[in-house]
Amino acid sequence: MVEDRKMAVLRAIVEDYVATQEPVGSKTLVERHQLGVSPATVRNDMAALEEEGLIAQPHTSAGRIPTDKGYRFFVDRLTTLKAMSAAERRAISGFLEGAHDLDDVVQRSVRLLAQLTQQVAIVQYPTLSRSTVRHVELVALSTTRALVVLILSTGRVEQRVVEVPVELTDELLGELRLKINSAAAGERISEAAAALAALPEQAAHDAVGTYGVIVASLVEAMSDHRSDERVVVGGTANLARFGDNFDSAIKPMLEALEEHVVLLKLLGHATSSSHVAVRIGHEGPIDELFSTSVVATGYGASDDSLSALGVVGPTRMDYPGSMAAVRAVASYVSSILDEA
Amino acid sequence: MVEDRKMAVLRAIVEDYVATQEPVGSKTLVERHQLGVSPATVRNDMAALEEEGLIAQPHTSAGRIPTDKGYRFFVDRLTTLKAMSAAERRAISGFLEGAHDLDDVVQRSVRLLAQLTQQVAIVQYPTLSRSTVRHVELVALSTTRALVVLILSTGRVEQRVVEVPVELTDELLGELRLKINSAAAGERISEAAAALAALPEQAAHDAVGTYGVIVASLVEAMSDHRSDERVVVGGTANLARFGDNFDSAIKPMLEALEEHVVLLKLLGHATSSSHVAVRIGHEGPIDELFSTSVVATGYGASDDSLSALGVVGPTRMDYPGSMAAVRAVASYVSSILDEA
């Protein structure tokens, strides 16, 4: 009983503090929530909660605010996430289905996520490493330059311009295209790269140099994990919600948003697309962002092609709402990628 | 003489204020610059400058700060831009030449510009409208789906997946590819779109439906000016330099940075690649950004394929330095695009 009420008090404190952004005292607490007990009782519970390190008071004569540990308790005790309303669901799927492009899907996802949560949204591009080669196209730009286009199953396109050592003819290009595609199409990029690397030797008699440079650029494009590391950010204007502590919260956040590598670290290695991970304050990998929480999850066409997306906000944020939004967007994006 | 000294005073005020970010008084002014006159004389000049609306004082007993009009005078009177040092030039070209991709060029440009100026950099993607069609590629994904790839002279690649009404064969695709390329390759996209739209009728006898949907998607991709409107932003962390007026300066800026359309408006229609345009405070198109200046210029492979790039910062910014950096980056990017 007592433990139950203490948890109710913690929960009430979190909710009030998130809503008002001000330390909450015992009196206002009993007024706003139907706890059925007097302020004095709540005070006792508060003292106990403070003892356990779940809440703290900024100064002696102020109300309490949750600590990181308090938020953690709160989040862990969440059983049911706020469900999205039917209208919200329709809006989400409608908005995402309008996309006709991988870039577009990603762009719309960030925007959507930022709008739903009123926070900064981060979406990692679908990972490349597990995807397969759909087609390789070669186009002559001039007599000695060729455009190499690599089309992947995820819809991603990589392109390179290469300088070739011999004159390009249509036959030569056609032959190369055929050989390369029969070796690479349908393979995972890692295997495709290996298969291609083996090719030049087989065809050592004719335009070795040409083969060589084209294959080299393809292999390079395939192993180039820049695309894995691409991350899109949206809703930075919502940083305004961080409050007025510019130097301690907003500035480090802006710096982090500049560095894609840092963002990827923030999102963390997505473990599964069914689980929404929450990192509160110091739990995160970046010390400067000690007053920042991350709500993230994996997404992807199939379970083994995982990327991550999520939102970043002040520790004082609406966890249930954010978690629900992140989960919903992830599942819709996954299904859309599945279709494509 | 007197006019000359007044201008020297204005200039000194601008430079000091930009450097210190504090209203500058007559005494400190004569100390820091060799004006050869007494503070009292400077005060007289200041009174005159204030009369002309070039400087103002925040409160009665404070020093002076330049007004927008004052900055305008200062900028207009700049004859020689701060030249880039040899080392800087090498760094710029070295950094940009490492790029192997249109995306990469743009990315690197923003980063570079942000770093050079310590401000927020904005780069518009090379415009599509003036570019020509280099090649159109068709790839069968399944028996009834095709990938349409449009490759433009700027190196930009647009792709669409289309559902076709008949079974795709290699011959059919080959035929279509040939026809489409002979009609479109080398043309400007506007003309290519027109030429393609005329095609289906000529070939009314065979797979009309297929022709139709493919051409439709191409025309759509060509007229889709999203790519024109793509803008990349970098150096948002430098917003910290805006000072502490979060609500009045940083928040509206963050909001503007979210909206690409707004950013394009900010950059303005680039008129020429040789001229660096400066918009100071209220001169800009967005009222909320009244304390923000824009330094922008056009760039592009040839003079008729202009895009824009620039930096955005507080009105109190280092105009000579920013202008020099913007000009330098624009010229290097132009030359790199020319090569490609």
Added chain:
DNA sequence: CTTGGCACTCGTACTGCAGGAGTGCCAGCC
């Protein structure tokens, strides 16, 4: 036209004080 002097303004920083929110603790009650 320049300069030194002087009175004046006004923002900033500091101090002291009243008010109030919130707490902790204790004694009594169910």
Added chain:
DNA sequence: GGCTGGCACTCCTGCAGTACGAGTGCCAAG
């Protein structure tokens, strides 16, 4: 044993008053 009302205590916030100093404008003299 747990809940409640009461009460003393802490300490933050806001406000008024004051001293200080930077900077100005103006004037009279060089």
